[in-house]
Amino acid sequence: MMCRKFEILEKRTLAPKIKEIVLYAPEIARKVRAGQFIIVRVEEKGERIPLTVADWNRNKGTLTIVFQEIGVSTYKLGKLDIGDRLTDIAGPLGNPSKIENYGRVICIGGGVGIAAIYPIARELKKMNNYVISIIGARSRELLIYEDEMRKVSDELKITTDDGSKGRKGFVSDELRDMLAKGVKVDRVIAVGPAIMMKVCADVTRPYGIKTIASLNPIMVCGMGMCAACRVEVGGKTRFVCFEGPEFDAHEVNFTELMKRLNAYREEEKIALEKYLKKIGEVKPNAN
Amino acid sequence: MPIRRRVEMPKLPVEERMRSFKEVALGLTEEQAVQEAERCLQCPHHPCTSGCPVGIDIPKFIKMIAERNFREAYRIIKEKNAIPAITGRVCPQEVQCEMKCTLARMGEPIAIGALERFVADWAIREGIVEEEIVKEDSNGMNVAVVGSGPAGITVAADLAKLGYDVTVFEALHKPGGVLVYGIPEFRLPKRIVELEINYLKRLGVEIKTNIIIGRTYTIEELLKEKFDAVFIGTGAGMPKFLNIPGENLVNIYTANEFLTRINLMKAYLFPEYDTPIKVGRRVGVIGGGNVAMDAARTALRLGAEEVYIIYRRTEREMPARRDEVINAKEEGVKFQLLTQPVKFIGDENEILRGIQCIKMKLGEPDATGRRRPIPIPGSEFNFEVDTAIVAIGCHVNPLIQRTTPQLKTNKWGCIIVDDWGRTSMKRVYAGGDVALGEATVIQAMGTGRKASTAIHQDLKKK
Ligand SMILES: Cc1cc2nc3c(=O)[nH]c(=O)nc-3n(C[C@H](O)[C@H](O)[C@H](O)COP(=O)(O)OP(=O)(O)OC[C@H]3O[C@@H](n4cnc5c(N)ncnc54)[C@H](O)[C@@H]3O)c2cc1C
Ligand SMILES: Cc1cc2nc3c(=O)[nH]c(=O)nc-3n(C[C@H](O)[C@H](O)[C@H](O)COP(=O)(O)OP(=O)(O)OC[C@H]3O[C@@H](n4cnc5c(N)ncnc54)[C@H](O)[C@@H]3O)c2cc1C
Ligand code: SF4
Ligand code: SF4
Ligand code: FES
Numbered sequence: 001m002m003c004r005k006f007e008i009l010e011k012r013t014l015a016p017k018i019k020e021i022v023l024y025a026p027e028i029a030r031k032v033r034a035g036q037f038i039i040v041r042v043e044e045k046g047e048r049i050p051l052t053v054a055d056w057n058r059n060k061g062t063l064t065i066v067f068q069e070i071g072v073s074t075y076k077l078g079k080l081d082i083g084d085r086l087t088d089i090a091g092p093l094g095n096p097s098k099i100e101n102y103g104r105v106i107c108i109g110g111g112v113g114i115a116a117i118y119p120i121a122r123e124l125k126k127m128n129n130y131v132i133s134i135i136g137a138r139s140r141e142l143l144i145y146e147d148e149m150r151k152v153s154d155e156l157k158i159t160t161d162d163g164s165k166g167r168k169g170f171v172s173d174e175l176r177d178m179l180a181k182g183v184k185v186d187r188v189i190a191v192g193p194a195i196m197m198k199v200c201a202d203v204t205r206p207y208g209i210k211t212i213a214s215l216n217p218i219m220v221c222g223m224g225m226c227a228a229c230r231v232e233v234g235g236k237t238r239f240v241c242f243e244g245p246e247f248d249a250h251e252v253n254f255t256e257l258m259k260r261l262n263a264y265r266e267e268e269k270i271a272l273e274k275y276l277k278k279i280g281e282v283k284p285n286a287n
Numbered sequence: 288m289p290i291r292r293r294v295e296m297p298k299l300p301v302e303e304r305m306r307s308f309k310e311v312a313l314g315l316t317e318e319q320a321v322q323e324a325e326r327c328l329q330c331p332h333h334p335c336t337s338g339c340p341v342g343i344d345i346p347k348f349i350k351m352i353a354e355r356n357f358r359e360a361y362r363i364i365k366e367k368n369a370i371p372a373i374t375g376r377v378c379p380q381e382v383q384c385e386m387k388c389t390l391a392r393m394g395e396p397i398a399i400g401a402l403e404r405f406v407a408d409w410a411i412r413e414g415i416v417e418e419e420i421v422k423e424d425s426n427g428m429n430v431a432v433v434g435s436g437p438a439g440i441t442v443a444a445d446l447a448k449l450g451y452d453v454t455v456f457e458a459l460h461k462p463g464g465v466l467v468y469g470i471p472e473f474r475l476p477k478r479i480v481e482l483e484i485n486y487l488k489r490l491g492v493e494i495k496t497n498i499i500i501g502r503t504y505t506i507e508e509l510l511k512e513k514f515d516a517v518f519i520g521t522g523a524g525m526p527k528f529l530n531i532p533g534e535n536l537v538n539i540y541t542a543n544e545f546l547t548r549i550n551l552m553k554a555y556l557f558p559e560y561d562t563p564i565k566v567g568r569r570v571g572v573i574g575g576g577n578v579a580m581d582a583a584r585t586a587l588r589l590g591a592e593e594v595y596i597i598y599r600r601t602e603r604e605m606p607a608r609r610d611e612v613i614n615a616k617e618e619g620v621k622f623q624l625l626t627q628p629v630k631f632i633g634d635e636n637e638i639l640r641g642i643q644c645i646k647m648k649l650g651e652p653d654a655t656g657r658r659r660p661i662p663i664p665g666s667e668f669n670f671e672v673d674t675a676i677v678a679i680g681c682h683v684n685p686l687i688q689r690t691t692p693q694l695k696t697n698k699w700g701c702i703i704v705d706d707w708g709r710t711s712m713k714r715v716y717a718g719g720d721v722a723l724g725e726a727t728v729i730q731a732m733g734t735g736r737k738a739s740t741a742i743h744q745d746l747k748k749k
Contacts, residue, residue: 027503047561072561088460090497223458223499225524226544256535259637263537267563274558
């Protein structure tokens with residue numbers, strides 16, 4: 001089959017407003033490693049948005065990405081179909097996850113972050129770590145990548161905010177209980193909403209367990225040129241795109257990260273409303 | 288012969304400037320150009336040429352203008368300078384060619400930049416730029432050029448003409464480097480940069496965007512997989528910070544982010560374009576160079592009510608092009624001089640509210656020859672702004688250096704090169720800001736020209 005650059009080859013809806021697409025981008029597929037991301041532009045007038053590479057196939061030259069429709073760019077991406085092409089994909093960006101034999105590792109994924117923790121868990125498993133995964137979502141229908149995660153984990157724990165599946169509560173509650181029970185852990189890696197990563201870091205801090213968070217600030221360039229992605233880590237300003245995205249979670253100023261993520265709240269709202277009106281859809285429910 | 292006054296370039300009226308991103312400096316008319324060219328003394332030692340980093344034969348092209356032989360004038364300029372429509376607009380002439388002009392001593396040097404621009408624009412209008420493609424047959428050798436700024440453009444054009452198969456790798460989605468994402472439309476219309484990029488394409492150069500060397504491919508992979516030589520022209524694009532408290536508050540931009548959002552991502556057309564930008568009512572731009580002027584003037588055009596340049600020395604020491612300082616003032620940019628920020632102040636939501644500053648005075652000259660600014664104790668004051676743009680310079684882009692340990696760099700992270708752009712790695716060359724530190728368009732081109740000469744020599748020997 002002849003594939004065109006940046007063409008969508010497969011598309012699945014994993015949950016309401018969460019989609020998975022497989023893209024043809026052989027130059028990136030040959031190189032990408034767990035923990036890295038790409039920057040895409042959906043169309044000529046589009047923004048540059050970062051998305052984690054959830055999976056890849058070097059032989060076929062494909063990348064898998066999983067994204068949540070939350071604003072204009074992700075909505076537009078979700079509208080594209082098999083056979084459509086993205087305008088730009090640049091990558092792989094960021095530093096790969098450090099994969100070593102640590103011993104017993106807890107991999108935590110929240111929401112769409114589950115797809116991002118998946119390749120990391122998989123590689124850690126390949127390195128003979130004992131992988132305990134905790135994945136969580138708001139409710140059972142929003143839980144993604146359960147089967148994938150089960151395959152690469154020695155133990156899989158599930159939480160939902162409303163208790164519709166697994167334990168009722170947050171991933172951090174599960175983590176807290178596990179540590180309280182005396183489970184010995186060598187490393188924790190968390191990917192998800194900033195607040196989730198912050199709470200996880202707070203939970204592990206008293207135990208002195210090395211905890212890694214994969215940060216998700218607003219980005220523009222992805223290559224260290226604009227500083228849009230900067231965040232304070234260990235008292236110093238760091239560029240997430242170029243020096244991260246993974247940092248020691250105990251050193252990250254999450255409050256700052258969360259404030260900076262909200263910098264364009266009003267503009268994002270205007271843009272989304274205008275877009276939805278244009279395509280004749282009503283206001284999205286707030287998931 | 289009485290010395291005539293320098294012909295001043297016509298400019299767009301201020302009211303019209305503020306409503307659009309139209310080019311401000313309109314260029315000389317034919318009559319004005321000839322009149323200015325006639326002022327040239329045709330000095331036998333042509334000191335002006337020594338002030339031009341690429342050594343254009345300035346009196347000769349000016350003579351041709353005086354004789355209305357614009358075609359020949361164009362040819363003379365192009366011998367040394369591949370992109371005169373760009374350099375004529377953005378060179379800091381007052382510290383380069385025009386500074387050395389004999390007439391400068393009498394206060395009014397020949398407007399060399401304006402004349403160069405006139406000739407280049409004339410050539411574009413006449414379609415001459417479109418015609419001239421002279422190129423040797425392919426010699427079967429491949430050269431990779433990393434980065435599509437002025438340095439990369441120069442190397443790619445030079446080598447393509449000599450018969451090399453050239454591939455340019457650009458990390459962003461659009462080629463042109465700072466010319467595209469940094470310098471605003473009102474100073475350098477993007478159609479002119481596009482013309483140069485199209486010229487490269489017509490020379491057979493392949494331009495691959497979205498490829499980040501150091502990530503998508505390493506330098507070693509390029510050398511191993513296909514290329515006989517690699518030129519690195521990745522620029523100095525990594526913003527510096529003041530390292531003062533509060534620098535990550537919301538609504539503090541680096542000039543690079545601010546200008547990239549606007550120039551590359553067209554945020555001024557939000558929400559037609561998806562990328563947003565925030566420009567407050569009172570904007571403080573920290574710095575005194577071209578970048579600071581560009582950011583300040585852009586902020587005014589986007590509707591800021593008051594825009595301040597906050598600079599720690601005086602206007603005399605400002606590194607910006609003089610013309611742009613004048614333009615900025617005409618447009619209403621205010622200058623808060625001898626002032627240094629010490630702290631950004633935010634509200635409970637970490638949104639910027641102001642800058643705590645300290646007054647400075649000038650002391651002895653420092654290493655750069657400019658008088659060193661010294662803080663005046665007890666002179667702290669609060670400066671109210673709702674947006675701040677930090678434009679105090681950049682480090683070189685470090686990605687390639689960090690992923691290519693064999694490549695030697697100096698303590699500022701610049702790639703170390705010899706006089707001809709050769710790096711510590713065989714078959715790898717570098718030029719432009721990544722080797723020079725922050726420099727100028729024409730210097731980037733000059734080092735590019737040297738590197739292409741070296742590449743040609745070294746590969747011929749193979
Ligand atoms: C390294 C990295 C990897 C990422 N990987 C993924 C991924 O695999 N899947 C995925 O769905 N998303 C991922 N994100 C987040 C994704 O980039 C944003 O969801 C996207 O940019 C939103 O664009 P939008 O125009 O659709 O929404 P916008 O209108 O820009 O934003 C809507 C809302 O989302 C929040 N938001 C904006 N940017 C981000 C962000 N970067 N992270 C979190 N929230 C944000 C805003 O606060 C806003 O309230 C990643 C971000 C980074 C930095
Ligand atoms: C706002 C602004 C205004 C300026 N005004 C003037 C002026 O008036 N006059 C003047 O003479 N000079 C001016 N300058 C300086 C001038 O633009 C630079 O000196 C010049 O552009 C340097 O050229 P370069 O080719 O070395 O690099 P750049 O123009 O910086 O181009 C480098 C390119 O390499 C790309 N790149 C970086 N890393 C990688 C990678 N790893 N892989 C692939 N590609 C990569 C970048 O995306 C970029 O496109 C200004 C600069 C700025 C920012
Ligand atoms: S290239 Fe620049 S320095 Fe050289 S003559 Fe032209 S304007 Fe002057
Ligand atoms: S120094 Fe000035 S006057 Fe003399 S040749 Fe050069 S441009 Fe003409
Ligand atoms: S996104 Fe531009 S520096 Fe990180």
